[in-house]
Amino acid sequence: MPLQKVSRADILKSSIRIFRQRGYYRTSMTDLADALGLTKGAFYHHFKDKKTVMKEALQMSASWFDRKVFAIAYQEGLSDQEKLSQISVITYKAFVDQPGGCFFANTILETAHVEDTFRPEIMAFFKAWEKALLHIFSGNIAPENLNEQVEQIMAEVEGSIILMQLHQNPAYLKKALDRSLTYLSLPANH
Amino acid sequence: MPLQKVSRADILKSSIRIFRQRGYYRTSMTDLADALGLTKGAFYHHFKDKKTVMKEALQMSASWFDRKVFAIAYQEGLSDQEKLSQISVITYKAFVDQPGGCFFANTILETAHVEDTFRPEIMAFFKAWEKALLHIFSGNIAPENLNEQVEQIMAEVEGSIILMQLHQNPAYLKKALDRSLTYLSLPANH
DNA sequence: GTCTATACACAGATAGAC
DNA sequence: GTCTATCTGTGTATAGAC
Numbered sequence: 347m348p349l350q351k352v353s354r355a356d357i358l359k360s361s362i363r364i365f366r367q368r369g370y371y372r373t374s375m376t377d378l379a380d381a382l383g384l385t386k387g388a389f390y391h392h393f394k395d396k397k398t399v400m401k402e403a404l405q406m407s408a409s410w411f412d413r414k415v416f417a418i419a420y421q422e423g424l425s426d427q428e429k430l431s432q433i434s435v436i437t438y439k440a441f442v443d444q445p446g447g448c449f450f451a452n453t454i455l456e457t458a459h460v461e462d463t464f465r466p467e468i469m470a471f472f473k474a475w476e477k478a479l480l481h482i483f484s485g486n487i488a489p490e491n492l493n494e495q496v497e498q499i500m501a502e503v504e505g506s507i508i509l510m511q512l513h514q515n516p517a518y519l520k521k522a523l524d525r526s527l528t529y530l531s532l533p534a535n536h
Numbered sequence: 537m538p539l540q541k542v543s544r545a546d547i548l549k550s551s552i553r554i555f556r557q558r559g560y561y562r563t564s565m566t567d568l569a570d571a572l573g574l575t576k577g578a579f580y581h582h583f584k585d586k587k588t589v590m591k592e593a594l595q596m597s598a599s600w601f602d603r604k605v606f607a608i609a610y611q612e613g614l615s616d617q618e619k620l621s622q623i624s625v626i627t628y629k630a631f632v633d634q635p636g637g638c639f640f641a642n643t644i645l646e647t648a649h650v651e652d653t654f655r656p657e658i659m660a661f662f663k664a665w666e667k668a669l670l671h672i673f674s675g676n677i678a679p680e681n682l683n684e685q686v687e688q689i690m691a692e693v694e695g696s697i698i699l700m701q702l703h704q705n706p707a708y709l710k711k712a713l714d715r716s717l718t719y720l721s722l723p724a725n726h
Numbered sequence: 727g728t729c730t731a732t733a734c735a736c737a738g739a740t741a742g743a744c
Numbered sequence: 745g746t747c748t749a750t751c752t753g754t755g756t757a758t759a760g761a762c
Binding site (some may be wrong): 446447469502 | 562642
C-alpha cells in the first residue's frame with residue numbers, strides 16, 4: 347500500500363468548502379486537515395500557514411468563476427439574453443448545490459474591519475464579475491446608466507444570497523437572477 | 537471616589553460596535569472588556585457568557601431599528617414617499633457613521649452554517665424591516681408584485697452594503713437607497 | 727463591582743521519527 | 745509524505761481577595 351498522495355489542488359478544493367461554510371477565523375487547521383484525512387503535521391507539509399491556504403483558496407475559487415461563469419459573457423455566437431441566462435443558471439447551481447453562500451462576500455464581511463489580507467483576491471472576483479456584466483449590457487443600456495445597472499444586479503444577487511441563507515430557501519436567489527434577465531429588455535433603457 | 541458603575545445598556549452598546557466590526561467568533565471577551573476599561577473578571581460579573589452578550593446585543597440593535605427606523609412606516613400624516621425617504625436617510629446614516637455594515641447580515645453569514653444560536657434574533661430584524669416596507673408599498677403596488685418588490689429592496693440594500701465595504705465607498709449604499717424610492721412611482725405598478 | 731490569578735481547552739505552528 | 749509529540753499563545757470561564 348503506497349502512501350496516499352494529496353495534491354495541492356485537492357487540498358484547496360476541500361478547504362474552500364470548509365472556509366466558505368465556517369468562515370476564516372472559525373475554521374481551524376485541524377478542521378482543514380481532518381476533512382482530508384490528514385493530521386495537522388501532514389497538512390503543514392503542504393502549506394506554510396493558514397493565511398496562504400485561504401489566499402490560494404480564494405484564487406482557485408475566483409479562477410473557477412472566471413472559466414465556468416464569466417467566460418460565457420465573451421463567447422461568440424450567443425445573444426446577450428443567452429449569455430445572461432446561462433450565467434444565471436450556473437450561478438444558481440453553484441450557490442445552491444454547495445452550502446455556504448458566496449465565499450467572497452462572506453470573507454469580505456468577516457475580515458474587512460480586521461485586516462486587509464484578502465482584499466486583493468476578493469476584489470479580483472468582483473471586478474471580473476462586473477466586467478462580464480458590463481460586456482453583456484453595454485449594447486443594451488445607455489452608457490450613462492450602464493455602471494449603475496451592473497452595480498444593481500451584483501447588489502441584488504449578493505443580497506438575495508443573504509436572504510436565501512437567512513430563510514434557508516434558494517427561491518430568493520432564483521428570483522434575483524430572473525430579475526437580472528428582465529433588465530436586458532427594459533423599454534426605458536433603449 | 538466611588539466605584540464606577542457600568543450599566544448593562546452601556547456594555548451592550550459598546551459590545552455591539554465591536555461585534556459588528558470584528559464578528560462574533562473573532563471578538564474575544566478581552567476585546568469586549570477592554571473597550572469598557574474593565575477586566576475580563578469584571579465583565580463576567582455582568583454577563584454569564586459570550587453567547588448571552590451577543591444575543592442581547594442583537595436584540596438591542598434590532599430594537600433601535602424598530603424605534604428609530606421602522607416606526608416611521610406607521611407614522612400618521614406622512615406620505616409614502618416621505619416615509620421611505622426618511623427611512624432611507626436614517627438607514628444611510630446608521631450604516632455609514634458606524635463602521636461594520638449590517639450587524640445582522642454579518643452575523644447570519646458568519647454563523648448560519650456553524651450554529652443556529654442567533655437565527656431568531658436576526659430573523660426578528662429582517663421580519664420587522666419587511667413588515668415596514670410592506671406597509672409602505674401596499675398602497676402603491678399590485679398585491680401580486682408586493683412581496684417580490686419588498687424582497688428586492690432588502691436584497692439591494694444588503695448587497696450594496698457588501699459592495700460599500702468592499703470598495704470602501706458609501707456611494708453604493710446611497711444609490712441602492714435612492715433606487716428604492718423610485719419603486720414607489722413605477723408606472724408598471726399602477 | 728472590580729480586581730488578580732488561574733484552570734482548562736484549543737488555536738497555529740514546529741520538530742523529528744518512520 | 746505522514747505521523748506523534750510538543751511549544752507557545754490565547755480563548756472562555758471561574759475563584760476568591762479587596
